[in-house]
Amino acid sequence: MSTATDALPVVFEDVRRAAERLAGVAHRTPVLTSRTLDAATGATVFCKAEHLQRIGAFKFRGAYNALAALDPHERARGVVAFSSGNHAQAVALAARLLAVPATIVMPLDAPPVKVAATRDYGAEVVTYDRYTEDRRAIGEAIATERGATVVPPYDHPDVIAGQGTAALELLEDVPDLDALVVPIGGGGLLAGSAVSMRAVRPEATVLGVEPAGRRAARDAMQRGEVVQVPVGRTLLDGQQTPEVGVRNLALLRAHVDRVEGVDDDEALAAMRLLATRMKQVVEPSGASALGALLAGRFPDLRGARVGVLLSGGNVTPEVLARALA
């Protein structure tokens, strides 16, 4: 870890500005606690409930902040995003709220409910064949043709700053955290959270959790450069991206202490505890940080006051049923 933050792509002032933009627009999500959870982890756990955020995931924060940062000319020309997941709905809703035209590039075989939800927010959906076509190329072609702005899902300063507002709120509610555990896919949420933690609570430990079979974050942090890794089959679909973003990695190396792996069964166990004891529906990736904590992947956190990001709740009934089985 380095403490020189001058050259970093996002600083705390960016998160503060994002928080001002999001005030009254994003939900200020609650912090959930549970005696059962504390007993099961040996820690005092504070869950930041981003599954209760608008569109059901933290992604709304970054997308809205990125769109709100556009100037009037950029807004008029619209935005493009490529995503089959929560980022698509986040950009679509943010665009509607800011009256910005939005085009979302989604795979042909995306869940119909997600395509419908994205259209319901007023976005134009362009589909592609994920086995033969490159969504990035399609998205960028549309952006070039229309003069629209591409809103990337994680490797963007305004997206990262927006995601950092969740940890900032958690720290306002629970100022004396010893540690924060955050799921990592591309790294938007972890990088943004780390910026907030280092500024407000520098002595706390900042930890990431990625799928056990995907070492994109762990290897990249070790090598100091983005690495592309194969991602095996996992239920943790919010973290299936094969790489961490460039800006995200710079922030991870500056601010994050450690990343650990979590496997599907550990995430499912966390989903089960959340549903049966805390009555909360959380998606596998959304429960992955808690899953790692429950599985004992952070033995140094026993006795600590630990924040955990529950990052999203958009799970299919089938996967939820599997967690409960």
Next chain:
Amino acid sequence: MSTATDALPVVFEDVRRAAERLAGVAHRTPVLTSRTLDAATGATVFCKAEHLQRIGAFKFRGAYNALAALDPHERARGVVAFSSGNHAQAVALAARLLAVPATIVMPLDAPPVKVAATRDYGAEVVTYDRYTEDRRAIGEAIATERGATVVPPYDHPDVIAGQGTAALELLEDVPDLDALVVPIGGGGLLAGSAVSMRAVRPEATVLGVEPAGRRAARDAMQRGEVVQVPVGRTLLDGQQTPEVGVRNLALLRAHVDRVEGVDDDEALAAMRLLATRMKQVVEPSGASALGALLAGRFPDLRGARVGVLLSGGNVTPEVLARALA
């Protein structure tokens, strides 16, 4: 409806005293809202989230209030309850918190997880055969033998007053409700809620929801006396009691405008919306009031500001999976 409340078994001052006893002991549960829910009902809906109460249901309020009202001699001799459901755990937890010995009479075939949870709270569990033995007789025999106090699940002034604190909190958070919709089984929650509503928001409509195949509340209100009805098979196990309590009925007749029926599928549809859109796990009875509203059983509430009691979240994984299917 009569407005003469002098002879009624519970008055608002009783609810206020219960609220003082419960302060810092019961959770002050949140009020949940959802744009999807408002669109689906045509109303502005405020859900009081008692599935997030201690033991996962509103029952903790009444049980704790009843035990807290006992004098030191009564507390020393202990309490007895007969229940296979949320009331058992509510009495067990309240007893532990107040250091009162508790005996819970449960059927031999009660779900093992519920028996274990009740024992975990430190209560003694006595089992009986629900097909050949009478739980009330067993409970009363134990009470007589030990000098213990029976804590009934609904037909008791302190229980009713305790249950009334949930609606009181809701009114503090949302003072301008036009109506409140509450599930009714034995009538503790509806009677207590109605006392609070009539005192704080007398112009609002107070409505109950019971299983469609059980007319215990509707027939009793019409006839003016408690009626025993057969209860068909229903998933609404929190409302399977074949009668409304005597005290409860007096309060219903004084304060409640109307009771409507809800069928299993309507409750399951509400559970599904709660899980998929609001990310909340609610049991069938807990979702029954919302189910009736969603099913259009209260057409007069279109455009109104409607409070809905989500009364509990203790659902088996199997039933939750069925709601999601």
